[in-house]
Amino acid sequence: MRKYKEHLMKRLSIVSAAVLSALVIAPSMAKTGNEPGSIYVGPRIGLFGTDSDRRVIEDNRIQSFGGGFDSAMGGIEAGFQFTPEWGYRVYYDYLRGDLETSGSSTSTGSALGIDLLYNFTPKFYGSIGINGTEFSDVSNRFLRVGAGYKEFLNENWALSIEGAIQQSDGDLTEFMFMTGLRYYFGGATQPTYTKPEPAPAPVAPPKPEPVDSDGDGVMDDKDKCPNTQLGYKVDADGCVMYANETVTRELVVTFGLNSAEISAGQKSDIRETAEFLREYPQLDIVIEGHTDDTGAATYNQQLSDRRAKSVGDSLVNDFGIAEERISTVGYGESRPKYPNNSSENRAKNRRIEAVMSVTKRVPVEN
Numbered sequence: 001m002r003k004y005k006e007h008l009m010k011r012l013s014i015v016s017a018a019v020l021s022a023l024v025i026a027p028s029m030a031k032t033g034n035e036p037g038s039i040y041v042g043p044r045i046g047l048f049g050t051d052s053d054r055r056v057i058e059d060n061r062i063q064s065f066g067g068g069f070d071s072a073m074g075g076i077e078a079g080f081q082f083t084p085e086w087g088y089r090v091y092y093d094y095l096r097g098d099l100e101t102s103g104s105s106t107s108t109g110s111a112l113g114i115d116l117l118y119n120f121t122p123k124f125y126g127s128i129g130i131n132g133t134e135f136s137d138v139s140n141r142f143l144r145v146g147a148g149y150k151e152f153l154n155e156n157w158a159l160s161i162e163g164a165i166q167q168s169d170g171d172l173t174e175f176m177f178m179t180g181l182r183y184y185f186g187g188a189t190q191p192t193y194t195k196p197e198p199a200p201a202p203v204a205p206p207k208p209e210p211v212d213s214d215g216d217g218v219m220d221d222k223d224k225c226p227n228t229q230l231g232y233k234v235d236a237d238g239c240v241m242y243a244n245e246t247v248t249r250e251l252v253v254t255f256g257l258n259s260a261e262i263s264a265g266q267k268s269d270i271r272e273t274a275e276f277l278r279e280y281p282q283l284d285i286v287i288e289g290h291t292d293d294t295g296a297a298t299y300n301q302q303l304s305d306r307r308a309k310s311v312g313d314s315l316v317n318d319f320g321i322a323e324e325r326i327s328t329v330g331y332g333e334s335r336p337k338y339p340n341n342s343s344e345n346r347a348k349n350r351r352i353e354a355v356m357s358v359t360k361r362v363p364v365e366n
Contacts, residue, residue: 032122034119034122036083038185039186045072057136079117081187110134123150127145157181245361253352262311285321289331290304307350
């Protein structure tokens with residue numbers, strides 16, 4: 001048995017060396033063996049590492065194996081590829097190993113199983129399966145996991161190297177290393193193995209050319225204020241820019257000597273004041289009455305009150321301004337605008353005055 005084992009190991013070494021050389025120098029072929037529908041069949045040989053806890057009955061006594069790669073194996077396998085990644089195979093291996101005895105006793109057995117194969121690449125694959133391994137009529141069921149590499153020599157023939165480990169339901173752990181020669185037929189003649197690729201991203205439609213519909217210098221896709229009027233400055237959002245502007249309106253009405261009557265020629269000034277008040281309804285108006293220094297101060301105070309009230313009544317009665325928006329006050333002769341040293345200056349001091357101011361936001365022109 002020792003000579004047989006040495007002879008088998010020598011042949012296995014020669015075959016393994018040939019396989020390794022072929023993997024290095026073999027040209028790349030079109031066929032990968034992973035094409036759906038591919039079928040292969042072929043022999044394989046190798047070494048089997050029997051668990052030292054395995055017990056067999058030989059020569060009418062219970063014996064064990066020495067452990068390590070103590071057994072030779074040879075068999076046949078057949079496989080079928082049903083997708084580029086997935087396939088399966090069935091195999092039968094004949095086993096012959098040395099027992100741990102002082103003599104030359106051996107034990108023979110077999111392994112029959114099925115594996116599911118997965119191709120990580122066109123050349124590298126993994127396997128998982130179940131088998132029944134038997135020595136001397138003692139059979140155990142195993143789960144086997146392995147990995148291998150194959151290289152095509154031509155369109156049909158491929159060499160393979162594979163290692164595997166198997167675990168039984170009875171706590172036996174065993175190893176194997178195999179070299180095989182496979183003949184492939186069926187399936188596609190051109191390579192079909194490709195790794196799944198993600199679907200191409202949808203092609204976005206071309207972006208439309210930017211448009212500035214209102215001509216303010218801001219494109220429509222960024223314009224938050226479309227249809228702005230031309231001639232005004234706009235901000236980055238396309239909205240008209242505004243600035244604060246103070247608008248002031250003055251009303252001056254003069255009166256005759258010792259009179260609170262409004263002359264017809266000054267009604268237009270009061271009308272313009274009423275229009276200003278209607279434009280800015282938030283404003284109220286204070287009308288201040290004045291006189292020159294002619295006459296007694298007490299009388300002039302009363303006269304200034306009447307003059308202020310006369311203009312206020314005109315705003316209410318003639319132009320429809322709400323009465324609550326109007327206040328009147330008289331200052332008599334105490335606040336002359338000009339020195340009372342001439343008839344001309346005194347005529348200018350016989351007056352009412354009102355000043356109205358409002359701050360508003362106005363668009364900024366270009």
